[in-house]
Amino acid sequence: MIEGKCWVADDYVLAYEIIIQQYWTSPIDPEDNSKWVMAGVKEEFNAENAFKDRGYTFIVAAHNFAGGGKSIEHVIAGLMGAGIKAVFADSFARLQFRNAINYGLPFVTSKDIAISCDTDDVLRYNPDTGLIQNLTKDKEFQSLPAAPFVAEVGAVGGLMNYVRDKIAKGEAIG
Amino acid sequence: MGMTITEKIMAKQSGRDKVVPGELVWVDVESVMTMDYLGKTCFDKFRSLGKTEVFDKSKVICVSDHLVPPPNQKFATMLNEWREVVKKHDIEYFYDLGRQGIAHQIMVEQGHVLPGTISIGTDSHANTYGAAGAVGNAVGVTDAAVAMATGKAWFRIPEAVKFHITGEWQPWVMAKDLSLHIMGMMHWNGHLIYKTLEFTGPAIESLDMAGRMTLCNMTVDLGAKNGIIAPDQITADYLKDVAKGDWEMINSDEDARYEAVYEIDVTDLVPTVALPDKLDDTVTVDQLKGTKFNKAFVGTCTNGRLEDLAMLAKILKDKQIHRDVNMIVVPASQTVYLDALRAGHIETLIMAGAAVDTPSCAACAGIHTGVAGDGDIVLSAGNRNMKGRMGSKNAQIYLTSPAVVAASAITGEITDPRTISI
Ligand code: SF4
Numbered sequence: 001m002i003e004g005k006c007w008v009a010d011d012y013v014l015a016y017e018i019i020i021q022q023y024w025t026s027p028i029d030p031e032d033n034s035k036w037v038m039a040g041v042k043e044e045f046n047a048e049n050a051f052k053d054r055g056y057t058f059i060v061a062a063h064n065f066a067g068g069g070k071s072i073e074h075v076i077a078g079l080m081g082a083g084i085k086a087v088f089a090d091s092f093a094r095l096q097f098r099n100a101i102n103y104g105l106p107f108v109t110s111k112d113i114a115i116s117c118d119t120d121d122v123l124r125y126n127p128d129t130g131l132i133q134n135l136t137k138d139k140e141f142q143s144l145p146a147a148p149f150v151a152e153v154g155a156v157g158g159l160m161n162y163v164r165d166k167i168a169k170g171e172a173i174g
Numbered sequence: 175m176g177m178t179i180t181e182k183i184m185a186k187q188s189g190r191d192k193v194v195p196g197e198l199v200w201v202d203v204e205s206v207m208t209m210d211y212l213g214k215t216c217f218d219k220f221r222s223l224g225k226t227e228v229f230d231k232s233k234v235i236c237v238s239d240h241l242v243p244p245p246n247q248k249f250a251t252m253l254n255e256w257r258e259v260v261k262k263h264d265i266e267y268f269y270d271l272g273r274q275g276i277a278h279q280i281m282v283e284q285g286h287v288l289p290g291t292i293s294i295g296t297d298s299h300a301n302t303y304g305a306a307g308a309v310g311n312a313v314g315v316t317d318a319a320v321a322m323a324t325g326k327a328w329f330r331i332p333e334a335v336k337f338h339i340t341g342e343w344q345p346w347v348m349a350k351d352l353s354l355h356i357m358g359m360m361h362w363n364g365h366l367i368y369k370t371l372e373f374t375g376p377a378i379e380s381l382d383m384a385g386r387m388t389l390c391n392m393t394v395d396l397g398a399k400n401g402i403i404a405p406d407q408i409t410a411d412y413l414k415d416v417a418k419g420d421w422e423m424i425n426s427d428e429d430a431r432y433e434a435v436y437e438i439d440v441t442d443l444v445p446t447v448a449l450p451d452k453l454d455d456t457v458t459v460d461q462l463k464g465t466k467f468n469k470a471f472v473g474t475c476t477n478g479r480l481e482d483l484a485m486l487a488k489i490l491k492d493k494q495i496h497r498d499v500n501m502i503v504v505p506a507s508q509t510v511y512l513d514a515l516r517a518g519h520i521e522t523l524i525m526a527g528a529a530v531d532t533p534s535c536a537a538c539a540g541i542h543t544g545v546a547g548d549g550d551i552v553l554s555a556g557n558r559n560m561k562g563r564m565g566s567k568n569a570q571i572y573l574t575s576p577a578v579v580a581a582s583a584i585t586g587e588i589t590d591p592r593t594i595s596i
Contacts, residue, residue: 016560021540025211025252028315064367068560069298069394072212073314094368094399095298095312102316149198149328159328163320164223173324174188174200 002085003124003135004057008117009041013061014068015096017041018075026074033074034081052082058123061089062114065107066096076103086125088113088132088143101150102159108132110143127154176427178334179404180370183309183424187292195333203233204308204419205286206321207295209277210238210256216296217259219319229325232266232418235286237277240535242270245542275507275533278302278475281310282387283509285416289405290424294318294327299475299557301398304390305383306413307405307424309370312394332370332399336432339377341441346591348485349385350477350555350575352438353392354446358456359436360396367397369433372426377440378403383412384481391476392557395453445578445590450570451561459578462588467551470501470528470583471564472576474538477555478506480513482576486528487519489580489596495527496586501579502529502544504536528583540565553588555579 017040019033026032038051045051059065059079065087066075076099079087086106090113100107106127113132117123121136130145146154153162166173177185177192185193187201208216213236220228228234244250253271260268269280278299280286287293289307294300296318303310313327321327337356360366371393378386386403393401403409404425413421445459472478472486483505495501503523505511511533514520520530529544536543538556545565546552552564552571559571572588581591 014560016562021562025248028215064397067397069312069558071296071298071312071314073316091367094397095314097368099314099316102314147198159316159320160219160223163324167224167323173326174328 001124001126002057003122004085005055005120006058006060006117006123007054007056008114008119009059009061009065011062012064012067013041015066015070015072015075015093016068018066019072019078023074024072028073028077030077030081033078037078037082055083057083057085058125059084059087060114060117061087063090065089065092067093069093069095071095073099073103076100076105080105090114101153104154104158106146106154108143110141113141116141175431176429178370178372178430178432179307179402179424179426180309180334180372180400181331181430183290183292184329184331186290193331195331197331198328199331200326200328201292202325203294203321203327204288204291205233205235205281205293206318207235207237207277207281207293207300208318209236209297210241210253212296212315214256214259216315216318216322217263219315220322223319223323225323228263228265228322231264234265234322235267235281236260236265237269237280238271238274239276240539240541242274242534243532273508275509276475276478276535278391279478279506279510282306283416283507285413285418288417288419288421289409290422294321298394299391301394301401302387302391302475304393304400304402305386307403307409309400309402310390311400332368333433334372334431335366335369336372336374336435338435338437339373339375339440340437341377341439343377343380343440344443346577347440347443347445348575348577349381349388351443351446352440353389354448354456354573355438355443357392357396357448357454358446362395362452362454369398371396371398371401373401373403379406382481383408384479387479388476395557445575445592447578447588448559448573450559450572453559453573459574459588459590463590465588466586467553467572467582467588468498468500469544469546469550469552470499470579471537471544471552471554471556472579473502473504473506473536474556475506476557477576478504478510480510482555483510483514483519484517485576486580487522489577489591489594490526490528490584491522491596493526493584495583498586499583500529501527501583502531502536504531504543505533507533537564539563546571553579553582
């Protein structure tokens, strides 16, 4: 069970704006990437640690979160470094959805959640059942629990750990 | 129930008889591409998995494209580190400065992508590989590192959408116009998120490889997982001398299942332009008649091929580019450059007043070679036009075909190529 404050984003938050161009060539590092995460999304986040310091646990978004077709993993690393434990949205862009699975950050599809939450509402998420509760507004949303492979990768802290472990044990993949 | 071409390829590469949309499978990949600015991280991650040798030294393809030639010290140093790591792993195919090209062009042109197989790359436009009847997919560095170590990648089998394209291509209308038309119709990252897009029909069968690559290239911008065109004689002729392995013709079954089928007749298609900032804000070229611009750019993995340069040369032959327009042309690879040079296109373009630069991504991602500054209005044959994409956030980018860029470069205003006399 995860509980904490949410930040509600607009439609079409681009990966390009979550991590702005000048950081695309920096190393992928949660601590480092989180300093300027969301810098291009809102002017108020365009300062060192501005987003991180708000202490959000969840992001709630509408359509096509993290879109624009960037494959860089700084986006997911930056969000995780900023303390984000799950993102709920109507839909996600494919590339970052994949990266999120590989990093073990739940990207959870749940219809209409964006219109039913305000920034700073307190949410509670149960990854096993997929239930999302808005404790501030006393509302509930059901999402699909993660597929077994996704849950397995998430449980070991991401695809790198999953594969490293298989290689070390000499086990086949897939 | 039959399977689509993408399902068949994924079934074959995962050792199954059948797969259905929604299933997660591990597949064998044919090749893994990585490039200059993410490649070192890929190799570092790969080694952190406990491996020192990649799964196949001839199937990890390394390309220098985004950062070459280095415009500053930071990138020069990054390139040096990149070269060192590629050397250290004894990679067979390293397309570095001098033998370079945009990775997606190289992958297809040099035969690293084979029909009926799956190739992945650490750059979003890896969807381009679908032009060769392969599944081409963009991934992050984690997936690439895993594939370098194991030769495998995980995939969710995507639902399929078919675009059945009929009719006759009209003069000056290009595959890019069809791409932009579909973009306007389906929306940028809209209903097609996660889908496999299949292009079929007589107007696809008559399209050359360059056009097929343009079409598949931009499926990533529709939000799709991949775009694919079944291999045929055109594919076979193209691959004849370059294929780096055996391959087979795989096609969709007659009774394959599609979530939706869209019919488009290209006879009615006209040159199309995407307005600044959003790719799906498209209009026909006549609606922008008279719109002034000051920079013209033709290149990229979308439209930097020989056929694109030939189109430019055809329109610009014995003409002069308008004095208020700076035009930069960047061939997509050294092979394209050399072919265009031998065909006389480069001379034609220089005589017309265009600057031709060495193959690279150039200003497409705002890194170097003609980046946009404040107040610039760019008419580009590239693939993305969001604010800041080519440099300044205070620049505007119109996207269109090479034919529209060439015709417009002569007049200094957005111009319908069908109105130019050649
Ligand atoms: S040409 Fe542009 S879109 Fe293509 S790989 Fe290079 S930067 Fe990306």
